[in-house]
Amino acid sequence: MRIFAIGAAGFVGSNCVRRWVAQSREVVVYDLFTYAGRPENLRDVAGNIAVVKGDVADEASLDKAVADHKPDLVVNFAAESHVDRSINEPARFVRTNVLGVYTLAEVARRRKTPVVHISTDEVYGDMYGRAPAAEDSPLLPSSPYSASKASGDLFLLSYARTYGLDVKIVRPSNMYGPYQHPEKLIPRTVVRVLLGKPAVIYGDGSDVRDYLYVADFCEALDLIAERGSDVVYNVPGGNPRTVREVVEAVLKILGRGEVKRGRARPGGDKAYAMRGDRVAALGWRPKTPWEAGLRSTVEWYVANRWWWEPLVDEYVVRDEPWL
Structure with missing residues (x-):
C-alpha cells in the first residue's frame, strides 16, 4: 500500500510514519514544514520515505502531488492544533483546518482517492455534566481551534453524502508521546x-x-483504515x-x-469524554x-x-x- 500522508512531519503523523515504515509500506510525506512539522521528526526514517514540500490549502500543488504519486490512501494529519495559538491567530486555523480540508476533499473527489482525516474529541465541546459523546453526538466546539476542526469534519461529511467520497473521520482524545511540540x-x-x-x-x-498514547492511536488508525465500514470513529484513551x-x-x-x-x-x-464502541468493535483497545x-x-x-x-x-x- 502506498500512503500519502499530509502533515506527517508533525507529532502524530511522524509517529504513524515510523509504524508504516516498519511495516514496509510505501510512504509519501506531504508537508509545509511549519513550526510544528519538522524534518527532525522524520530523521530516523528519512531514507525510507518520499517527501514533498507543499501546503494542504494549495490545490494545484496538492493535486499534482497526488497525481504524481498515485496513492492507495490519503491520510490527513495536517492541522493547526494549539488552542492558545487559535485564540491569538484564528485566521491560520481557518486556512489549514477548513480551507485545507476543503482543498483535500476536492482533490480526492477528482482523483477518486480514499481519505482518512484526523480530527479531535474537542469538536464535541465541553462534556462536563454530559454523557460521553458518541460519533453521532452534536458538534458543539468552544474554541477557534475546535470550531475549525468541526468545520473540516462537516465538509468531509457533506462530500461523503453528496459525491460519495470514500472518507473516514477519526476523532482521538488527547494524545501524548515523543515528538510532541x-x-x-x-x-x-x-x-x-x-x-x-x-x-x-x-x-x-x-x-x-482523556489521554491516549500516540503509538496506540497509530494502531487504531491502521485498523480503521483497513477494516472500518463507518464514516466517523472516536478513539478514546480510557x-x-x-x-x-x-x-x-x-x-x-x-x-x-x-x-x-x-x-x-x-x-x-x-x-x-467519548465512547469508543465502533473502534472497539474492530478489536482495538489501548495497550x-x-x-x-x-x-x-x-x-x-x-x-x-x-x-x-x-x-x-x-x-x-x-x-x-x-x-
Missing part, C-alpha cells in the same frame, strides 16, 4: 522544569482530559485525568519542580498503561534536549501565552 501540556511541563521554571496550571487544574493530576505525575517522575497557577484559558472546556506511557514520554524529553531546545518560544515560557 512543547507548547502542549505534558512536554511543556517537562521542558519548563528542565529550564528551571515552574509548571503552570490554568485555573484550578480540575479540567479533565485515561481521564485532571490537568493537576497530569502535572503532578510529571513532576513526580522528574523528582523536582514547582507548580504555579495561572488564569483559566478563555472559553476553556471543563471536560472531554499502553498511563503510568508507563507517561514515564516513557517524560524520559524521552529528558534525553532529547537537542530536539526541543530550538522549539522553546513564548508559548512555552510565558505563563499565559494567549495574552
